[in-house]
Amino acid sequence: xxxxxxSRPVAPPSVPEANGASHRFDGVDLQALAQRIGTPLHAYSAxxxxxxxxxxxxxxxxxxAIICYAxxxxxxxxxxxxxxxxxxxxxxxxxxELRRALNAGIPAGxxxxxxxxxxxxxxAGALNVGILRFNVESLDELxxxxxxxxTQEVTARAAVRINPDVDAQTHAKISTGKxxxxxxxxxxxxxxxxxxxxxxxxxxxxxxxxxxxSQILSVExxxxxxxxxxxxxxxxxxxxxxxxxxxxxxxxxxxxxxGTDQPVAAADYVAVIREALAGFRxxxxxxxxxxxxxxxxxxxxxxxxxxxxxxxxxxxxxxAMNDLLRPSLxxxxxxxxxxxxxxxxxxxxxxxxxxxETGDTFARARALPECSAGDLLLIKATxxxxxxxxxxxxxxxxxxEVLLDQGRYAVVRRRQHFxxxxxxxxxxxxxxxx
Ligand SMILES: *Cc1c(COP(=O)(O)O)cnc(C)c1O
Numbered sequence: 106x107x108x109x110x111x112s113r114p115v116a117p118p119s120v121p122e123a124n125g126a127s128h129r130f131d132g133v134d135l136q137a138l139a140q141r142i143g144t145p146l147h148a149y150s151a152x153x154x155x156x157x158x159x160x161x162x163x164x165x166x167x168x169x170a171i172i173c174y175a176x177x178x179x180x181x182x183x184x185x186x187x188x189x190x191x192x193x194x195x196x197x198x199x200x201x202e203l204r205r206a207l208n209a210g211i212p213a214g215x216x217x218x219x220x221x222x223x224x225x226x227x228x229a230g231a232l233n234v235g236i237l238r239f240n241v242e243s244l245d246e247l248x249x250x251x252x253x254x255x256t257q258e259v260t261a262r263a264a265v266r267i268n269p270d271v272d273a274q275t276h277a278k279i280s281t282g283k284x285x286x287x288x289x290x291x292x293x294x295x296x297x298x299x300x301x302x303x304x305x306x307x308x309x310x311x312x313x314x315x316x317x318x319s320q321i322l323s324v325e326x327x328x329x330x331x332x333x334x335x336x337x338x339x340x341x342x343x344x345x346x347x348x349x350x351x352x353x354x355x356x357x358x359x360x361x362x363x364g365t366d367q368p369v370a371a372a373d374y375v376a377v378i379r380e381a382l383a384g385f386r387x388x389x390x391x392x393x394x395x396x397x398x399x400x401x402x403x404x405x406x407x408x409x410x411x412x413x414x415x416x417x418x419x420x421x422x423x424x425a426m427n428d429l430l431r432p433s434l435x436x437x438x439x440x441x442x443x444x445x446x447x448x449x450x451x452x453x454x455x456x457x458x459x460x461x462e463t464g465d466t467f468a469r470a471r472a473l474p475e476c477s478a479g480d481l482l483l484i485k486a487t488x489x490x491x492x493x494x495x496x497x498x499x500x501x502x503x504x505x506e507v508l509l510d511q512g513r514y515a516v517v518r519r520r521q522h523f524x525x526x527x528x529x530x531x532x533x534x535x536x537x538x539x
Pocket of ligand 1: 175177178196219220316318319320354355356357392393394395396489
């Protein structure tokens with residue numbers, strides 16, 4: 106396990122040499138890889154992921170802490186397997202994610218279940234395999250958990266997800282810790298749950314959970330949220346409700362825009378946790394998603410054609426919003442690097458995909474080396490919320506995914522075949538009535 110504590114472990118892909126020298130990521134020549142596998146193609150560096158895990162583990166040294174990777178960031182089985190091999194658990198939000206995590210070798214005892222809409226079937230399924238903990242988000246869910254645990258004659262371990270009413274200073278669509286958001290319950294409500302704890306014969310309510318949002322680039326929102334959680338933990342202890350675990354959620358931001366985004370280093374993040382929760386003797390849980398995988402991924406795509414426009418030219422790629430939704434959904438910035446001779450003159454483009462939506466735009470007015478049809482481009486930091494949000498919109502097959510590891514690569518998802526895409530569909534031949 107690497108023990109570096111720098112926040113930039115594997116050099117992310119950069120502009121190639123002016124002589125057009127080959128462009129490597131985790132030791133693999135990306136130009137040759139694109140040639141071999143075709144584009145669009147998601148490539149992930151195993152070493153970049155391992156080193157992020159190592160950094161976080163190093164920062165947590167001496168604490169009783171477990172890292173539960175937020176599966177929704179990237180649910181590919183090969184990525185989950187890397188997590189399992191590093192002793193990392195999982196934070197899941199559905200039974201589909203539970204099955205993926207178990208399938209990849211993550212033990213149930215390292216799996217926590219979050220989410221506002223866990224169905225009774227999902228709760229029963231998770232109880233059945235004996236997951237570590239439920240992060241409960243409403244009183245109705247708590248009652249459902251009690252009822253189902255009683256039926257199964259087991260005791261469920263639960264944490265209440267606190268909505269600390271903190272502004273994460275991130276995009277509105279990925280902010281989750283304000284009182285107007287659907288997530289968690291207020292401290293007032295949580296206090297009533299603990300007061301009624303005796304009625305919970307089959308739920309051991311002894312944990313607190315907080316997750317305030319995603320792509321957070323400052324420690325202050327974390328500090329504020331954890332201070333509120335800490336004050337509540339102390340109050341509960343005094344009232345005779347011992348707290349065995351505090352789950353601090355995820356949300357640690359990454360660099361999407363070089364020179365602008367300045368992510369918090371793992372050590373600084375953990376220092377805030379240590380300080381805010383000083384004196385806490387129970388177990389800490391962390392749920393990073395993006396931090397572990399975003400910068401470990403690149404999307405390889407080729408220029409289909411360059412189309413002159415009135416304002417500026419459109420660079421039309423073979424990747425689209427169905428392969429990477431973040432720019433369309435959140436107006437998110439991703440650095441784009443043409444794998445071409447950097448000495449080419451710079452041209453300002455709108456970088457778009459082929460999908461029939463104006464929102465299918467990766468970048469507006471972006472200055473890039475002049476490109477032409479067939480050129481290879483990298484869209485960077487696509488390892489999180491890329492393939493996990495992918496769709497087949499416009500009947501475009503899901504892109505291939507490869508894992509890179511020190512000069513070698515393995516296909517970890519083959520490009521979807523047309524037959525896979527239409528599997529399960531059929532003409533309306535068998536009509537029935539209800
Ligand atoms: C999405 C999510 C995470 C992970 O968020 P990142 O910003 O990817 O670190 C962690 N915990 C919960 C409850 C989540 O919903």
